[in-house]
Amino acid sequence: MKRILRIIIFIIAVCVLVFSLYMIISIQLKYKQGKDTYNDISSKALTVAKSFSPPNLDHICKVTDKDEILPDIEYNEVGIPLIEAEANALPIEVDYNKTDEYNKDIIGWIYCPETNINYPVLHAADNNYYLRRMANKKYNIAGSIFMDYRNKGDFSDINTIIYGHNMKNGTMFSDLMNYKNDNYFDSHPYIYYDTEDKSYIFKIIGGKVVDPSDKIFSTFSDETEMQDYLAGCTPKYLFNQDTDIYSINRLVTLSTCSNDAGTMRYVLFCIPIEVN
Numbered sequence: 001m002k003r004i005l006r007i008i009i010f011i012i013a014v015c016v017l018v019f020s021l022y023m024i025i026s027i028q029l030k031y032k033q034g035k036d037t038y039n040d041i042s043s044k045a046l047t048v049a050k051s052f053s054p055p056n057l058d059h060i061c062k063v064t065d066k067d068e069i070l071p072d073i074e075y076n077e078v079g080i081p082l083i084e085a086e087a088n089a090l091p092i093e094v095d096y097n098k099t100d101e102y103n104k105d106i107i108g109w110i111y112c113p114e115t116n117i118n119y120p121v122l123h124a125a126d127n128n129y130y131l132r133r134m135a136n137k138k139y140n141i142a143g144s145i146f147m148d149y150r151n152k153g154d155f156s157d158i159n160t161i162i163y164g165h166n167m168k169n170g171t172m173f174s175d176l177m178n179y180k181n182d183n184y185f186d187s188h189p190y191i192y193y194d195t196e197d198k199s200y201i202f203k204i205i206g207g208k209v210v211d212p213s214d215k216i217f218s219t220f221s222d223e224t225e226m227q228d229y230l231a232g233c234t235p236k237y238l239f240n241q242d243t244d245i246y247s248i249n250r251l252v253t254l255s256t257c258s259n260d261a262g263t264m265r266y267v268l269f270c271i272p273i274e275v276n
Contacts, residue, residue: 035171037134038119045098046109046118052091054190055083057203061271063244078156079249081273089275096196103135107153108195110145110162112188115175121162121193122146123153142167150219155200155272158220159251166257166266173256176268179207185239191254191270202252202270206230206238209258210265216253226251230269237269 059071060081076082092111099106099120108121122130122144130144147153148161164173178184191202210216220226230245250272258266 035169037136037138037140038171041099041102041120041135042118045095045102045120047093047095048111048118049088049091049093052088053086054201055085055089055275057083057190057201057273060203060273061205061244061247063242075249076274078154080155081271082276083273085275090194090199090201091192092194094194094196103137105130106135107147108193110191110193112175112191114188115178116171117173117175117191119145119164119172123149123151125149127163141165142172145172153195154198155250155252157250158223158226159216159253160272161217161253161255163255166259173254176207176254176256176266177259179204179239179268180266182239191268193272199275201273201275202254203273204268204270205240205243205248206233206269208233208237208267208269210267212263212265214265214267216267217255223249233269 060073060083074082091113092109094109096106099109102120103122105122105124106120107123109119110121111118120135122135123146124130126149127146130146132139132141132143134140134142135144143165145162145164148163151157151160153160164176166172166174166177168174178188185204189204191204193200193202215229220229227246227248230248230251234245235241248271252270252272254268254270255265256267258264
């Protein structure tokens with residue numbers, strides 16, 4: 001009887017081991033498939049500058065004292081800051097004829113230097129479609145970087161939300177978690193976003209761990225409601241205390257799963273700036 005019991009336990013242990021190995025190999029293959037897919041799209045559609053000189057954006061939405069004079073800020077037709085910059089101010093150039101060959105749902109490209117954040121941005125009729133689909137529409141646990149279906153894509157909304165998974169292999173939006181370290185923000189203050197028609201710089205102003213039901217994921221009724229929300233985040237969650245919250249007209253929120261327990265999210269608050 002004892003011998004039979006030992007055999008049964010051994011068989012169960014072998015089955016558990018085989019299943020565990022299968023799951024590990026399957027996940028690693030999915031990781032590789034995701035990397036290969038996005039590397040293929042990047043190699044054909046994206047050019048990354050060997051060097052670039054980002055403009056100084058310190059004056060955008062900055063608190064000033066009465067003795068400080070800052071440059072006047074122009075705004076584009078949807079109410080976001082507009083700056084003039086040199087030709088080498090942006091680190092990426094995207095061929096949207098090439099991205100259309102993969103998927104016409106690609107509406108832009110997001111890039112953060114010295115990180116893995118270098119992906120096309122998708123836009124669908126809901127927030128589930130690209131949750132587990134790559135930019136070529138094939139199933140993969142990594143999914144895509146995608147914009148909230150409620151947003152128009154031109155940052156005319158009070159708050160534009162862009163989502164991405166926090167993958168264990170460091171891909172997708174995993175590097176957003178580095179902004180929990182204030183020193184990281186000092187060396188990575190901007191994220192770049194390109195579209196077929198316009199180019200943008202996201203000036204990062206803060207980050208916060210939030211519940212999925214947090215107000216940031218709803219639709220703000222007007223600018224004041226959005227500004228009041230940000231004001232409620234001060235000063236703990238703002239990286240730079242001289243940000244004038246009540247001069248922010250439009251917001252971009254980057255969202256990923258937090259490393260905290262449960263379903264918490266980590267979000268980055270950014271000011272979108274159009275580069276002319």
